[in-house]
Amino acid sequence: MSSAPVVEKTPDDSSKLKTFLSILRKFVGVTDIASVRFSLPAQLLEPRPNLEYWNYLDRPETFASIGKSDDELGRMLEVLRFWFTKDLKYIKGKPCKPYNSTLGEFFRCSWEVPDFIPEESNLPGVDAEKENTAKDENEKVKISYLTEQTSHHPPVSAFYxxxxxxxxxxxxxxxxxAKFTGTSIRVSPGQHNLGIFVNIEKRDNEEYQLTHPHAHLGGLLRGALSVTVTDTCYMTCPKTRMKAILQYMEEGWIGRTQNRLEGVIFRYDPDNDTTTKTKDVRESDILARISGSWHGKIYYTPAGSKEAILLIDITPLFPAEKEIPPSETQLSNESLKFWSEVTNAITGKQYTEATKLKQDIEERQRQRAAERKEQEIEWKPRFFTGAVTPLGKPELTEEGQKVLEGIRAGNYTLEESSVQGA
Known part of the structure; x- marks a missing residue:
């Protein structure tokens, strides 16, 4: 008869980071530690699946507000407002390491939010009276989300x-x-990550590509993790011939962290897009300037004006709660159910048991990968048409489309996956 798992002492954040740092030091000089196979002990992990943790809808109402403006500049500003709220989890909480996703694992959820945000009427092309009416009626909209781990080597997930x-x-x-420098981890988008592609169907299918900046995960030596960004990112819409460049400013050595950013929105030529720095944008092409703190208030100033208008105030915002399928309707390879035993062991402070369960999953995934290789079977995602294709913009399979329709309707019934990656 096996003995019950032992409840163990929970390591504090400082000792967790020391252990994590000792593991990372083995990877100094490795070009990309994200692609290296290594297993962390359970006590270093946040008891959350990566697919559930990693999404861009910390404030889904800002996503739902995209496309309301009748003005092209207004719509670009709506896209930027969504961009500034997508990573609230890092601003309001501490960075953490969730479970690595397994091949074929998936996650689905939704949000039902008011169809209104306070700064909505600050934008050109938005009918303030109409939006205030929507606020009074407390009208709500639903945002549906589906993501699947489509590739394991390299680790890639698709989302819709x-x-x-x-x-x-x-x-x-x-x-x-990811690359460990010795004092911090430099995190960059991988080769298959071309950013977020936003489509506004009701605006003649305007498409906006939002590219991710490089970030640094620091504080490893101090024992207090923090995320800093000192890079440039871009938002482009070929249909409106409009582009935004955002520059996350480098912090000074002395003084309080400001998390400042500056940017410009301007007219560009999609067929000859060579402008990568704000200083190189011609004054005559500028439509608006962006300024502020990505941890606080962000403003835009229209060209020809000196008045900075509030675009979004991050200060009072926190990540919104997700609506997830009832446990009894979740499949065995659906993130929360798939990792539930590991999660229960970690939250029960049974770290040795959690590590064993996690290693069992990893070994099962390796075995199934070896079997597919031996049988020359190529893995095919269930809800998306390709593991890393089409380039940058995954497409839903017929089943993926049905899953999204089910999320919208609150119908989560789904057959178990016939083939599983782990």
């Missing part, structure tokens, strides 16, 4: 976001590249 009432959707591949 849909707000049917507003006619706005988004998709992309998530893949990270």
């Amino acid at each position: 976001i849909d707000c049917a009432e507003r006619g706005v959707s988004a998709r992309g591949f998530d893949q990270l590249s």
Whole structure:
């Protein structure tokens, strides 16, 4: 008869980081530690699946508001407002390491949110009276989300976001590249991660590509993790011939962290897009300037004006709660159910048991990969048409489309996957 798992002492954050750092030191000089196979002990992990943790809808109402403006500049500003809220989890909480996703694992959820945000009427092309009416009626919209781990080597997941009432959707591949410098981890988008592609169906299918900046995970030596960004990112819409460049400013050595950013929105030529720095944008092409703190208030100033208008105030915002399928309707390879035994062991402080369960999953995944290789079977995702294709913009399979429709309707019934990766 096996003995019950032992409840163990929970390591504090400082000792967790020391252990994590000792593991990372083995990878100094490795080009991409995200692609290296190594297993962390359970006590270093946040008891959350990566697919559930990693999404861009910390404030889904900003996504639902995209496309409301009748003005092209207004719509670019709506896209930027969504961009500034997508990573609230890092601003309001501490960075953490969730479970590595397994091949074929998937996650689905939704949000039902008011069809209104306070700064909505600050944008050109938005009918303030109409939006205030929507606020009074407390009208709500639903945003549906589906993501699947489509590749294990390299680790890539595909996602699709849909707000049917507003006619706005988004998709992309998530893949990270990470390099340990000795004092921090430099995180970059991987080769298959070309950003977030936002589509506004009701605006003649305007498509916006939002590219991710490089970030640094620091504080390893101090024992207090923090995320800093000192890079440039871009938002482009070929149909409106409009582009935004955002520059996350480098912090000074002395003084309080400001998390400042500056940017410009300007007219560009999609067929000859060579402008990569704000200083190189011609004054005559500028439509608006962006300024502020990505941890606080962000403003835009229209060309020809000196008045900075509030675009979004991050200060009072926190990540919104997800609506997830009832446990009894979740499949065995659906993230929360798939990792439930590991999660229960970690939350029960049974770290040795959790590590064993996690290693069992990893070994099962390796065995199934070896079997597919031996039988020359290529893995095919269930809800997306390709593991890393089409380039940057995953497409839903017929079954993936049905899953999204089910999320919208609150119908989560789904047959078990016939083939599983782990």
